[in-house]
Each structure stands twice: as C-alpha cells, then as structure tokens.
Amino acid sequence: EPPLNQMPSTIYVKGIAASQGADDVRLCIQIGPKWRPFPRFTPTSYLNLTVIQVDIDVDSDRNGTIDGTPKEEALEETQAAIVPVNCDDDDSFARDCDNDLIDGPADVADLIPIVIHKTVSGWTARLEILEGDPSKLRVFGGPDPGPGGSPVVLGKSIGGPITTYQIGALTSDLTYYAEAAGFRTSPSELDWKLGLMVTKGAEELRDVVILRPSPFVLLPASASPEEIYVGGAYERILELALEAGGYTQDEAETLVVASSDKWCQNNVEIGFTSWPSPGPTGENHMFVYWDLNSKNDSQNDAWIGQQLGPDRGYFKAEPYAVGYFEGGTIEVSEGGLGGILFGEGHRQTTPDFYPTDVDDYNLVAEFFAAQGIQPAVTKVDTTWLSVGHIDEVLSCGAGKPDTGVTEAILNELDNGFAGQADGPTFDSNELYDTDIPSIAEQTWPGGFIKITGGRGSGQIRQVKSVDPQAGILVVAKAWTILPDGTSQYSIAPKSAYRAMFATGDEDCGVISGIRGTSMLVLQDETKSWQPYKWNGGYILIVEGTGAGHDPVCISNSTASEIMIDNPGFSIDIGDRYVVVQGSKPLLGLKGSTYLAFTVVRSLLDYWDQDSFQQKINNSIGGFSEPGIPALYYTVTGTNWKGYDNRAYAWLPNMVNCLSAGRVRIVVSKPFAINGIVPDPFEVTVTTLYGGTVVYIDVWDEYHLDGGGIHCGTAVKRRPDTWKWW
Known part of the structure; x- marks a missing residue:
C-alpha cells in the first residue's frame, strides 16, 4: 500500500499456474485516504488477465x-x-x-x-x-x-x-x-x-x-564378451579354445556364433546405443551392428542382417561412409569408453568402390565426433603394412608388436661359444679343451664347430657329442688336420640351426661331397638316413657358398645323399645345411605362395628387425601396451591387393588376437621353432600376460591370407555401464 506518488508506473506479472478459463485473474488498483484508521478504498481500475500455459x-x-x-x-x-x-x-x-x-x-x-x-x-x-x-x-x-x-x-x-x-x-x-x-x-x-x-x-x-x-558407441576389447562371431570352419576350434581357458562347454557354445563370413571383423563393428529411460536402471539400450560390407556381398550382408531383432539394431555405412574402410582399421583404446584409433593404410586401388576422392579417416573421424561421446579419432600410420589395418600392429588391452622381443628369443637360441683348444688329442675325431662349459653337453651336439685360427684353420665339422668333465668334443667326421693348442674355434649350438616354420623331422650337417650337373647329389658321409625320408622336403644352405638362397625341394634314395634339381647357384663342399620334411607356406606376389622355412641363425643374419621396429614405433610409439613377439617380411613388387613393397607378418600375427573374458587372449599359434616344446614364442607371450592365454592354429585359414584371429572374429561386448551421459 504505497503512497500514490510512489506507485511504480509499470508492474510486471508472472503466472504461476495456468488459468482454468479466460480472464479468471483480476488485477485492480484502489485508492483511498491514508489517514483513516480503516480506509475505505474505492476501486478505480480493473484489469482481467488470463495465465496462458505454453509448455x-x-x-x-x-x-x-x-x-x-x-x-x-x-x-x-x-x-x-x-x-x-x-x-x-x-x-x-x-x-x-x-x-x-x-x-x-x-x-x-x-x-x-x-x-x-x-x-x-x-x-x-x-x-x-x-x-x-x-x-x-x-x-x-x-x-x-x-x-x-x-x-x-x-x-x-x-x-x-x-x-x-x-x-x-x-x-x-x-x-x-x-x-x-x-x-x-x-x-x-x-x-x-x-x-x-x-x-x-x-x-x-x-x-x-x-x-x-542417441549415439553409437564402440567398446574396448576389455569389455565382457556376450557373443563371438567366427567363420563356421572355426566355430568348434574357438569353442575348444574357450573351454581350455576356463569356460564350460555350454558357456563356450553359447558365446561362439557361427558366421558365413570368414572375415567377420572386416565387415562389421558391433557397438551399442543407449538413452535415459524410466525404470530401476534409469536407462534403455540396444546392441547395434554397423555393417561395413563395402562390396555389398550378399553372403556377408546376410549374416550381419540376420542379427537384427529386438534390442539388436543394424545400420549400414551408407550414405556417409560407403564402406571404404574395414573393421580392422578401427581399434578402441582402454579406459572408460575408450578412444577411437584408425589405421590409415587400408586403401584398395580398385576404383569401383574405393574412389580416390574419399578420405577414409575423415569419414570415421566425423562420424565419431558427431556422436560426441568418445575422444577424437587418432590416426595411426599403417601404410607400411600389407593390408594396412591397425589390428596388424595394435590390439588395445592386449599388446603391440616388438621385434626386439623376437630378436632376444632368437639370440638366446643362437647362443654360440668361442674358445681355444688346450692341446692335441690322439683321436682324429676329437678336440681337447678343459674350458668347455657344462651346458655344452646338452646344447652343442648337432651344432657346428669351426676352426677359426691356428692349426687346422677353416675346417668345419658337425658336433657329435661333448664331455665337459673330460674336456673332449667329438665331431661327426674326422679332422683333416688335427687341431692342437694353437687352434681357436667357434661353436654354434644345434639350437642356432633350429628350423623355423617347418613341419616334420629336421636335421643339419656339412656337405662332404657333390656330384652331378643337371641334378646335383649332395653327400654327407656322417649320415645314415632312412632312404626316401626326405622326399618332397626342402634343404636350405645356411652357411657357406650357397647361403642366402631360397630352400630347394629334394629327394633321397640312399642313407647319406640328397638329390636336388640344379638350383642355379653355387654349392660347395663344407657348406652347412638344414633339411626338413616340410615347410609352412607364405603369401607372395599376386596371391602366390612360397616357403616360410628358414632357420634361427639365417634369420638373424639377414632380417632387418631395426627397420620394422622403427616403423612400429613411428606408428604406435605412444602406446604402452606390452610388446608381443613379431616378425615381418616384405614382398618386393605389387602384391595381391595392388600394394607395392608392403610388410606381411611372417610369424603368425600374435598381436591380431581375441580378448575373450576369462580367456585373457586367444592367440595365433606361432609354429616358429620346429621341434621345441613348449615353443619359446608361446612361453614369452604367456609369461607376458600372466592370465590365461590359449593358442589356436590359424595358419592355413587366416595367416596365409594375410590375416589373423582378430580379422576372423567380431565380438558383441557388454559395457560396465550403459549410462554414457
């Protein structure tokens, strides 16, 4: 009730409840004498208002x-x-x-x-x-x-x-x-x-x-698996792997889902979308299958589309990203919902569905930036790799390749020894040295000794047996010139000549004779093989005149001779060789294959691991995942995908693995060192992870086609929480 001269000229009104009808609020101004004890106000003006609710x-x-x-x-x-x-x-x-x-x-x-x-x-x-x-x-x-x-x-x-x-x-x-x-x-x-x-x-x-x-969200590999899709040929193999890792048979059979698609990972990414909703959990969600099948292959589309159902969503990359990339180009880093990592090296040259004006990385980066949930997409250089997928060099939560680990394993096998004889012996098959280490009794037989200086210099013999206590080393073939106290020697143990990526039996020795022209007969008079044992096998000259060439197919009809087609390069008496009954194949140019077979020492001699390690470091040097043994080779020329001089995994790619809940990782069986159980590469990975690691054979189905376990599987995973908001 202010004095009239203090009444504001403008009054602002706020509605606090909607009117029940028009003009149901009346605002009036009344005036009257202030001095009366009970003033009698006289209305002077009315204003009818309606509170309109717009909500x-x-x-x-x-x-x-x-x-x-x-x-x-x-x-x-x-x-x-x-x-x-x-x-x-x-x-x-x-x-x-x-x-x-x-x-x-x-x-x-x-x-x-x-x-x-x-x-x-x-x-x-x-x-x-x-x-x-x-x-x-x-x-x-x-x-x-x-x-x-x-x-x-x-x-x-x-x-x-x-x-x-x-x-x-x-x-x-x-x-x-x-x-x-x-x-x-x-x-x-x-x-x-x-x-x-x-x-x-x-x-x-x-x-x-x-x-x-609602956004589309991808999960890191550490998230719990609900379904693992795999090409039908590997359904039972993967079930057995999960059972070996602690799942029951029923659990494994529930987890593993057969697919008509050999390359599940390339054609689909499985994530989820969720949103706030009433109810005890405060959310609702559905799994979502992102179809990346760029070639519109009806068989591959079929299995992805067949997953559509209640709470199983589906969308295709079109029209904003018409599948110019594949699922193997995308990884999700650990931590929360993780960040998206993209390998930029996958680019087909086929113009039908890989036009040059499409930037794969920008498409993916824009899409995930649009979701607004996961951090900006990080580009990883994978242009030096055969397929160019990021899962060739990084499995978030599992590991990254480390060629130094591989070199360390091979150097441990190639643990040579150098010494000097103490004096002459009276046996033409012996060398005398009281400093022979005790380990030599187990590691040297089958290896090679070379007289590097002093009397008898240049002679090479295969070691037959060693007696460290007596200081006596026995060679398979008598010395031409008997070593004495001036003779210096070097030893390469049998493990240095272990066959890699070979199958069946193996042996090694020194060529003692050669005869023939169009067909060469290589002789090793110290051997007494079963005739025809090596038919269809391969011989590799590992040291000497013929070293550095590819393995040659062989046959043998006598106990100490191997026959080969003239290889087109020189082989001399004294060359050291390794012979195997079979070899694993490797992918070559235009889809052809060649032999994976090599030996530890030869690989160390010519494998440029530093070059590959530098490429790995340049690509993913900032990631701290444990290093998994890795071994690469480069095919010179244009390969089956149209790429020039790109690197392939020689050792089955153990980085390209599957994280599967109770099973820490399912890994490609390396088949690296023939005849050593357990395989030192398997031991290294198992020790590295501490949890359950299971190995399965994917050589013929995936490795020979340039892929691995991760390429052949796609996993529907459940997040710790659906509430990204």
Missing part, C-alpha cells in the same frame, strides 16, 4: 523421467533430450525406424515421450521442427502400435518430411512419442529444435525443447 516438456535433465522440475525446465533450451535411434526390429518385419508404425508393444520402450500441457480455450496450438533434419526424426501421435495405431504427426514419413503439425485446441495434456531414424553423421549436424506454438489472432507464444539422436 512442452522432454527429459532434458536426462534422469529418465519428465517431471517438470525447475532444473529440467532450465535445461530444456540448452541440453538436448536423447531420442533413441530405433534401428532394431521388434516385430520381425524390418527395422522399426524404417516405417511409419510403432512396431508392437515392445517398440514403445524404444521411443521417448514428449509431453504438451493444456492451455485455455480460445487458443490453438501447433508443433514445429524449427531446426535439424526432419527426415531423421519421427514423432507419433500416441503410443498405440501397429496399422491403425498412432499416426506419424511430425518428421520422417512415407509421404515426405512433416515439419509442422496443427494440434488445434489444447484443452488437455497430450503425450507424443519420438524416435530417431539415424545416427548423427557430422559434428556440424544440428540438433532438433522442437517448438510448441500457441496462438490467438495475431498473438503467438512459444516454448522450445532440444532433441538429439
């Missing part, structure tokens, strides 16, 4: 409910409510977001409500999409499923996008239901602004909320 509500605070709290109201124009990308199939017909129906009662859970509160009579209302792509949002007029159910009132529809919906008189609260028809594809893509407009004559009032599609 559209969504779950802007992302707590799973629409509760109209001040917090929710304050956020509705700055924080988007999450609209589910409804790409699953709840009625066994097609993706739910591909038609204008609510696809059965279960589909209602994959929609979010939009609540519009009533206003007074005499005003009319409309809904309008003010910003954002209307072809990716669909709003239904209610929750009723099926044909004849709630119609599409706004957004995507068969007849074309609807941007405005006339509600008319808004005399009661209404609830609409919304779904998203696709994920965001670019960080510049606008959120939807949905406006409620209430009008009367020329007057218009509005309320606005913001909506955004």
Whole structure:
C-alpha cells in the first residue's frame, strides 16, 4: 500500500499456474485516504488477465523421467533430450525406424515421450521442427502400435518430411512419442529444435525443447564378451579354445556364433546405443551392428542382417561412409569408453568402390565426433603394412608388436661359444679343451664347430657329442688336420640351426661331397638316413657358398645323399645345411605362395628387425601396451591387393588376437621353432600376460591370407555401464 506518488508506473506479472478459463485473474488498483484508521478504498481500475500455459516438456535433465522440475525446465533450451535411434526390429518385419508404425508393444520402450500441457480455450496450438533434419526424426501421435495405431504427426514419413503439425485446441495434456531414424553423421549436424506454438489472432507464444539422436558407441576389447562371431570352419576350434581357458562347454557354445563370413571383423563393428529411460536402471539400450560390407556381398550382408531383432539394431555405412574402410582399421583404446584409433593404410586401388576422392579417416573421424561421446579419432600410420589395418600392429588391452622381443628369443637360441683348444688329442675325431662349459653337453651336439685360427684353420665339422668333465668334443667326421693348442674355434649350438616354420623331422650337417650337373647329389658321409625320408622336403644352405638362397625341394634314395634339381647357384663342399620334411607356406606376389622355412641363425643374419621396429614405433610409439613377439617380411613388387613393397607378418600375427573374458587372449599359434616344446614364442607371450592365454592354429585359414584371429572374429561386448551421459 504505497503512497500514490510512489506507485511504480509499470508492474510486471508472472503466472504461476495456468488459468482454468479466460480472464479468471483480476488485477485492480484502489485508492483511498491514508489517514483513516480503516480506509475505505474505492476501486478505480480493473484489469482481467488470463495465465496462458505454453509448455512442452522432454527429459532434458536426462534422469529418465519428465517431471517438470525447475532444473529440467532450465535445461530444456540448452541440453538436448536423447531420442533413441530405433534401428532394431521388434516385430520381425524390418527395422522399426524404417516405417511409419510403432512396431508392437515392445517398440514403445524404444521411443521417448514428449509431453504438451493444456492451455485455455480460445487458443490453438501447433508443433514445429524449427531446426535439424526432419527426415531423421519421427514423432507419433500416441503410443498405440501397429496399422491403425498412432499416426506419424511430425518428421520422417512415407509421404515426405512433416515439419509442422496443427494440434488445434489444447484443452488437455497430450503425450507424443519420438524416435530417431539415424545416427548423427557430422559434428556440424544440428540438433532438433522442437517448438510448441500457441496462438490467438495475431498473438503467438512459444516454448522450445532440444532433441538429439542417441549415439553409437564402440567398446574396448576389455569389455565382457556376450557373443563371438567366427567363420563356421572355426566355430568348434574357438569353442575348444574357450573351454581350455576356463569356460564350460555350454558357456563356450553359447558365446561362439557361427558366421558365413570368414572375415567377420572386416565387415562389421558391433557397438551399442543407449538413452535415459524410466525404470530401476534409469536407462534403455540396444546392441547395434554397423555393417561395413563395402562390396555389398550378399553372403556377408546376410549374416550381419540376420542379427537384427529386438534390442539388436543394424545400420549400414551408407550414405556417409560407403564402406571404404574395414573393421580392422578401427581399434578402441582402454579406459572408460575408450578412444577411437584408425589405421590409415587400408586403401584398395580398385576404383569401383574405393574412389580416390574419399578420405577414409575423415569419414570415421566425423562420424565419431558427431556422436560426441568418445575422444577424437587418432590416426595411426599403417601404410607400411600389407593390408594396412591397425589390428596388424595394435590390439588395445592386449599388446603391440616388438621385434626386439623376437630378436632376444632368437639370440638366446643362437647362443654360440668361442674358445681355444688346450692341446692335441690322439683321436682324429676329437678336440681337447678343459674350458668347455657344462651346458655344452646338452646344447652343442648337432651344432657346428669351426676352426677359426691356428692349426687346422677353416675346417668345419658337425658336433657329435661333448664331455665337459673330460674336456673332449667329438665331431661327426674326422679332422683333416688335427687341431692342437694353437687352434681357436667357434661353436654354434644345434639350437642356432633350429628350423623355423617347418613341419616334420629336421636335421643339419656339412656337405662332404657333390656330384652331378643337371641334378646335383649332395653327400654327407656322417649320415645314415632312412632312404626316401626326405622326399618332397626342402634343404636350405645356411652357411657357406650357397647361403642366402631360397630352400630347394629334394629327394633321397640312399642313407647319406640328397638329390636336388640344379638350383642355379653355387654349392660347395663344407657348406652347412638344414633339411626338413616340410615347410609352412607364405603369401607372395599376386596371391602366390612360397616357403616360410628358414632357420634361427639365417634369420638373424639377414632380417632387418631395426627397420620394422622403427616403423612400429613411428606408428604406435605412444602406446604402452606390452610388446608381443613379431616378425615381418616384405614382398618386393605389387602384391595381391595392388600394394607395392608392403610388410606381411611372417610369424603368425600374435598381436591380431581375441580378448575373450576369462580367456585373457586367444592367440595365433606361432609354429616358429620346429621341434621345441613348449615353443619359446608361446612361453614369452604367456609369461607376458600372466592370465590365461590359449593358442589356436590359424595358419592355413587366416595367416596365409594375410590375416589373423582378430580379422576372423567380431565380438558383441557388454559395457560396465550403459549410462554414457
């Protein structure tokens, strides 16, 4: 009751509850004498008001409910409510977001409500999409499923996008239901602004909320597996591997799902999408299969599409990334939801589906930036690799390649010894040295001794036996010149000549004679082999005149001779050789194969591990995952994919592995060192990880085709929490 001269000239009014009818609020100004004890005011002016409620509500605070709290109201124009990308199939017909129906009662859970509160009579209302792509949002007029159910009132529809919906008189609260028809594809893509407009004559009032599609999220390999897809030929092999790692047979059979696709990883990425929802968990979710099948191969598409079902969504890379990359180019780093890593080296030269004007990395980076959940995509240089996938050099949570580990293993096998004889012996097959180490008794027989200086210099013999206590070393063939106290020698133990990537029996020796021209007969008079034992096998000259050449196919009909076609290079008496019954194959030019067979010492002599290690460090030097043994080779020329001079995994790629819950990793069996059990490469990896490591043979099916276990599997994993928000 201020004095009249203190009355403000303008009064501001705020409505706190909606009017029940027109003009149901009366504001009046009254004046009267101030000096009277009980003044009798005289009304001088009335103003009738109607409080118009203009209120559209969504779950802007992302707590799973629409509760109209001040917090929710304050956020509705700055924080988007999450609209589910409804790409699953709840009625066994097609993706739910591909038609204008609510696809059965279960589909209602994959929609979010939009609540519009009533206003007074005499005003009319409309809904309008003010910003954002209307072809990716669909709003239904209610929750009723099926044909004849709630119609599409706004957004995507068969007849074309609807941007405005006339509600008319808004005399009661209404609830609409919304779904998203696709994920965001670019960080510049606008959120939807949905406006409620209430009008009367020329007057218009509005309320606005913001909506955004639920994101697509990929999980790191440490997340728990729910299903592991693998080419049908390996279904039982993988089940047995999981059983060896601690799963029961029933659990393994439930986990492993057979696929018609040999390269599951290349053609699909399996992630999830989730959104706030009412209920005890406060969320709802579905797994989502991202189809990367760029070649539109019907067989590969079939198995991916067959996963579509309730809470199993599906989308294809088109149109924003028409599969110019493959799943092996993407890894997810550990920690929270992880960051996306992209190997940029995969690029086919076939112009049909790999046009030169498409940048794979930018497509992937834009897509994940648009989701707004996982950190920016990191580009990794994989251009030096045969296929160019990041999973050739990095398995997040498992490891990265380390050629130094491989070199250390091989050097341990190639543990040579140098010494000097103490004096002459009276046996033409012996050398005398009291400094022979005790380990020599087990490690030297089968290896080689060379007199490097003093009497008898230049002679090479195979070691037959060693007696460290007596200081006596016995050679398989008598010395031509008997060593004495001036003779210096070097020893390469049998392990240095262990065959790598070979099969069957093996032996090594020194060539003592050669005869023939078009066909050469190599003699080693110290041997007494079973005739024909080596037929169809291979001989490799590891030291001497013929060293450094590829293995040669052989046969033998006598106990001490091997026959070969003239190899086109010189072989001399005294050359050291290794002979094997069989060899693993390797991938060569244009899909051809050649022999993987080599030996420890030869590999150490000519393998440029430093060059490969530098390439690895340049690619992923910043990642601290443990180093897994790795061995590469380069095929000179243009390979079967059209690439020039790229590196292949010689050792089956143990980095390209599968993390499988209780099984720490499932790894390609290396088949590196023939005849040593357990394989030192397996021992190294098992020791490195400490947990359960299981090895399976993928040489012929995957390794020979340039891939590994990770390439041949795709895993549906469950996050620790669905609540990314």
